[in-house]
Amino acid sequence: MSQNHDDFDFEPQRGLPQVLPPGERLLWQGSPRWQDLAIHAFHARKVIWYFAALGILSVVLRLAEGVPATVAIQPLLWMMAMGLVAAAMLTGLAWLSGRTSVYSITNKRLVFRVGMALPVSINLPFRQIDGASLRLFRNGSGDLPLKVCKGQRVAYLMLWPHARPFHFANPEPCLRCIPNADEVASLLAGALNGLQMPQNEITRANGLPKLKTQAVAA
Known part of the structure; x- marks a missing residue:
C-alpha cells in the first residue's frame, strides 16, 4: 500500500514557518517554474552551447591540421555528451529548487x-x-x-x-x-x-x- 509523503508536513501552513497572526492574511x-529556472537561473541551455562551441572549435582546428574528418569530429561528440550530462544535472537542480x-x-x-x-x-x-x-x-x-x-x-x-x-x-x-x-x-x-x-x-x-x-x- 503506497502512501504520499510530504517533506514539509511539519509546517503549520504551507510555505510559512508559523500560522499567520491575527490581522495578517x-x-x-x-x-518558481522549474523549466524557466533551468534556463534563466541555472543556465542549462548556455552550458550546452558552451560545450558545443568548444567541440566545433576543436573540430575546426583539427581539420586545419589535416586530420581526417572522421577523426576530427570525435571531440565534438565527446563535448556534446559532456554538455548534455551537465545540462541534465543543472535541470535536475532546477526541478528540485522549484519543488522545494x-x-x-x-x-x-x-x-x-x-x-x-x-x-x-x-x-x-x-x-x-x-x-x-x-x-x-x-x-x-x-x-x-x-x-x-x-x-x-x-x-x-x-x-x-x-x-x-x-x-x-x-x-x-x-x-x-x-x-x-x-x-x-x-x-x-x-x-x-x-x-x-x-x-x-x-x-x-x-x-x-x-x-x-x-x-x-x-
Whole structure:
C-alpha cells in the first residue's frame, strides 16, 4: 500500500514557518517554474552551447591540421555528451529548487521558504522594501527582484538562486521565474501601497503606478 509523503508536513501552513497572526492574511503563494529556472537561473541551455562551441572549435582546428574528418569530429561528440550530462544535472537542480521553494505574499510581508538541502524561511516585512522591478519573459513568467532599504541585508549565498543575478554587494531577494509575473507584480504593488483588495480580485489586479516596476522582455 503506497502512501504520499510530504517533506514539509511539519509546517503549520504551507510555505510559512508559523500560522499567520491575527490581522495578517495570505494574498498570494507560488513557486518558481522549474523549466524557466533551468534556463534563466541555472543556465542549462548556455552550458550546452558552451560545450558545443568548444567541440566545433576543436573540430575546426583539427581539420586545419589535416586530420581526417572522421577523426576530427570525435571531440565534438565527446563535448556534446559532456554538455548534455551537465545540462541534465543543472535541470535536475532546477526541478528540485522549484519543488522545494515557496514564495508567500501577505498584506504585511514576503516570506521565502527556500533551500534544497536545508530549507530556511526568510521574512521580508514591507517596511524593509524600498522598490521592485519586473523582468518579464516571453512565456509570461518572470523575475521580481526586490530592493531592500539601507541597513537591511541578506547574504547572497543564502538567497541564491532566489536573488537578482550579479548583485553581490547589495543582494536583492528575487521571486524567480514565477508564472503570471505581471499579475503578481500588480498584487505586490497593491500590497505595498496598503490597498485593500478583495480576495477574488487578486488575480485580476492591474498595474499600480506607485511600485517602481520595469518590464524587460527576455
